[in-house]
Amino acid sequence: MIAVRDNRDRAAFASLFDYFAPRLKGFIMRTGTGSGQAEEIVQEVMLTVWNKSDLFDPGRAQVSSWIYQIARNRQIDKIRKENRALPEELQMEEETEPDAGQVLGLQQEADRLKDAIRNLKPEQREMIEKAYLGELTHQEIKQQTGLPLGTIKSRIRLGLERLRHELKHIR
Amino acid sequence: MKTITHHIPDALLAAYAAGTLPYAYEMVVAAHVSMCDACRADLAAHEAVGGAVLEDTASTAVSADLKSNLMDLLDMPFETRSAPTRKGIYPGPIAEALKGKAPRWRPLGGGVRQDILDAGPEGSARLLFIPPGMAVPDHSHNGLELTLVLQGSFSDDAGEFGVGDVEVADQEVDHIPTAGPDVPCICLAATDAPLKFNSWLPRLLQPVFRI
Ligand SMILES: [Zn+2]
Numbered sequence: 001m002i003a004v005r006d007n008r009d010r011a012a013f014a015s016l017f018d019y020f021a022p023r024l025k026g027f028i029m030r031t032g033t034g035s036g037q038a039e040e041i042v043q044e045v046m047l048t049v050w051n052k053s054d055l056f057d058p059g060r061a062q063v064s065s066w067i068y069q070i071a072r073n074r075q076i077d078k079i080r081k082e083n084r085a086l087p088e089e090l091q092m093e094e095e096t097e098p099d100a101g102q103v104l105g106l107q108q109e110a111d112r113l114k115d116a117i118r119n120l121k122p123e124q125r126e127m128i129e130k131a132y133l134g135e136l137t138h139q140e141i142k143q144q145t146g147l148p149l150g151t152i153k154s155r156i157r158l159g160l161e162r163l164r165h166e167l168k169h170i171r
Numbered sequence: 172m173k174t175i176t177h178h179i180p181d182a183l184l185a186a187y188a189a190g191t192l193p194y195a196y197e198m199v200v201a202a203h204v205s206m207c208d209a210c211r212a213d214l215a216a217h218e219a220v221g222g223a224v225l226e227d228t229a230s231t232a233v234s235a236d237l238k239s240n241l242m243d244l245l246d247m248p249f250e251t252r253s254a255p256t257r258k259g260i261y262p263g264p265i266a267e268a269l270k271g272k273a274p275r276w277r278p279l280g281g282g283v284r285q286d287i288l289d290a291g292p293e294g295s296a297r298l299l300f301i302p303p304g305m306a307v308p309d310h311s312h313n314g315l316e317l318t319l320v321l322q323g324s325f326s327d328d329a330g331e332f333g334v335g336d337v338e339v340a341d342q343e344v345d346h347i348p349t350a351g352p353d354v355p356c357i358c359l360a361a362t363d364a365p366l367k368f369n370s371w372l373p374r375l376l377q378p379v380f381r382i
Binding site: 010013014017018020021022023024025026027029030035038039042043046047048050051052060061062063064065066067068069071072073075076077080082083084085086087088089109110113114117118128129131132133134135136137138139141142147149152153156157159160161164 | 180182183185186188189190191192194196197198200201202204205208209211212213214215216217218219220221222223224225226227228229230231232233234237238240241242244245249251252253254255256257262263264267268289
């Protein structure tokens with residue numbers, strides 16, 4: 001992803017596509033979208049990834065989280081009358097070098113999270129999938145928790161603090 | 172600046188990440204996240220769960236020409252929606268709902284004014300303007316009401332809420348938010364059902380003002 005962002009590397013983008021496009025299509029179709037429209041959304045998501053790669057910050061997000069969020073935005077804007085309400089974007093400066101330790105730390109937390117999900121009991125895991133596929137209301141999500149999100153939250157907060165600090169420094 | 176002490180509950184952040192909130196609640200979450208790095212990070216954690224679920228989703232083969240078509244489109248201009256930007260006291264997502272204009276305030280009685288940003292079967296979102304020391308008419312509501320302070324402060328039985336704070340009130344709460352003494356309180360209130368006012372005057376006004 002960094003090669004896509006910094007070098008506009010088409011081969012790297014092609015491998016991102018190979019990995020994510022079939023998963024995205026499966027993911028979008030699970031929410032009841034037909035194959036044709038799902039591919040349309042996949043195409044738009046991947047074009048957004050290419051055109052907005054400067055917004056990707058590996059100190060705050062994994063590629064999969066970032067793509068998940070883009071896919072959600074696209075789907076909602078497509079099916080709903082109102083566009084999805086989005087938060088403001090943090091301005092990133094060109095020269096902001098991601099902190100290698102932070103990127104690695106986040107990677108480790110994300111891997112731990114994936115393991116935690118894979119090790120859930122099948123019915124718990126199904127609830128998590130349903131929740132993040134958008135099949136549960138917020139009241140239903142309230143009933144079920146159990147994922148250990150504390151450490152990944154603190155890790156992302158660190159990345160955010162570092163970015164804030166650097167922005168202050170530049171200004 | 173005063174630090175934010177009342178945050179978005181975790182289940183709402185998860186539902187926002189998953190895209191299942193009605194637009195009115197979405198606006199409150201997106202506006203608060205624009206003002207609060209703690210919730211921005213927590214939302215990103217939920218998106219990380221979403222990303223993990225996405226990666227573990229069973230793949231479905233894509234058509235043969237999807238990739239080549241896409242690679243051809245990389246050099247073409249592509250319209251993407253930009254994230255909204257703040258305007259004055261209004262965080263990006265609210266400024267966007269206002270279409271960049273100032274609110275069109277309508278009187279609600281007692282100097283309290285409102286501007287309805289969104290009203291539909293799924294819920295409603297309105298800006299409220301409460302003069303210093305004044306109270307919003309006593310009201311109850313079905314479901315959940317989220318109130319985000321944008322200017323000044325208000326207090327009620329649940330405590331004091333300053334800029335960036337969110338009050339989460341369920342249907343049992345019969346609350347009377349009163350604005351702080353110094354400046355008018357401006358806040359964004361979102362419900363998943365129409366508000367019902369308990370005093371007779373606002374109730375009479377309800378059909379007229381779409382409360
Ligand atoms: Zn917060």
